[in-house]
Amino acid sequence: DIVMTQSPDSLAVSLGERATLNCKSSQSVLYSSNNKNYLGWYQQKPGQPPKLLIYWASTRESGVPDRFSGSGSGTDFTLTISSLQAEDVAVYYCQQYYSTPRTFGQGTKLEIK
Amino acid sequence: QVQLVQSGAEVKKPGASVKVSCKASGYTFSTYAMHWVRQAPGQGLEWMGWISAGNVNTKYSQKFQGRVTISRDTSANTAYMELSSLRSEDTAVYYCARDGGGSSGYGHFDYWGQGTLVTVSS
Numbered sequence: 001d002i003v004m005t006q007s008p009d010s011l012a013v014s015l016g017e018r019a020t021l022n023c024k025s026s027q028s029v030l031y032s033s034n035n036k037n038y039l040g041w042y043q044q045k046p047g048q049p050p051k052l053l054i055y056w057a058s059t060r061e062s063g064v065p066d067r068f069s070g071s072g073s074g075t076d077f078t079l080t081i082s083s084l085q086a087e088d089v090a091v092y093y094c095q096q097y098y099s100t101p102r103t104f105g106q107g108t109k110l111e112i113k
Numbered sequence: 114q115v116q117l118v119q120s121g122a123e124v125k126k127p128g129a130s131v132k133v134s135c136k137a138s139g140y141t142f143s144t145y146a147m148h149w150v151r152q153a154p155g156q157g158l159e160w161m162g163w164i165s166a167g168n169v170n171t172k173y174s175q176k177f178q179g180r181v182t183i184s185r186d187t188s189a190n191t192a193y194m195e196l197s198s199l200r201s202e203d204t205a206v207y208y209c210a211r212d213g214g215g216s217s218g219y220g221h222f223d224y225w226g227q228g229t230l231v232t233v234s235s
Contacts, residue, residue: 038219040221040222042158042222044158049208049225049226049227049228050158050208050210050222050225051225052213052221052222052223052224055213055220055221055223056221061223093157093158095158095221095222097214097219097220097221097222098219100163100172101160101174101175102148102160102163103160104157104158104159104160105157106157107157107158
């Protein structure tokens with residue numbers, strides 16, 4: 001199984017500041033035949049289902065604000081929120097869909113400082 | 114618009130089974146794979162298994178092998194997840210999630226149901 005490890009477990013950032021969340025996979029999720037990273041990022045607010053933010057490691061889902069961006073390749077990935085807004089307080093999960101079982105990171109809890 | 118609407122909360126006794134439904138609308142149900150994910154109280158997301166678009170293949174997490182059955186009824190645009198031999202540790206919110214990769218089954222989870230709370234208690 002591919003193990004997904006996120007860091008940090010929790011993060012407090014001031015409003016308007018940049019937030020950087022990291023995700024590392026135990027093996028590469030880059031599929032060489034199409035050069036795509038099978039990595040997604042999700043946001044989950046209390047009492048709600050997860051919401052897709054980023055897929056293929058860097059493609060923003062329709063309707064997601066452009067302050068959210070994804071980067072990385074192979075085994076190391078980053079979700080960046082360029083200017084934190086109050087509504088961004090949530091838990092963020094990365095997930096690999098390169099192989100079965102699909103696996104999620106343990107989550108990063110993002111709060112306002 | 115795409116919607117996944119799940120069945121209501123359930124309370125079950127240890128040893129019993131539960132079957133959760135996920136009714137899809139707003140897209141061609143038969144052309145997308147479907148996954149099931151659960152979340153225990155205060156915990157992270159745990160993938161349970163999936164069913165392919167054509168209802169040909171299922172694959173389950175080793176953790177649930179032998180206890181979980183995922184199925185779909187294309188005529189009713191509904192997917193199902195049945196978990197048997199319930200124990201207290203199965204208390205969780207169960208989600209269905211559409212595979213955005215379409216029939217390939219190797220895509221991100223682009224739409225999620227609202228979740229179904231299953232409580233296992235004697």
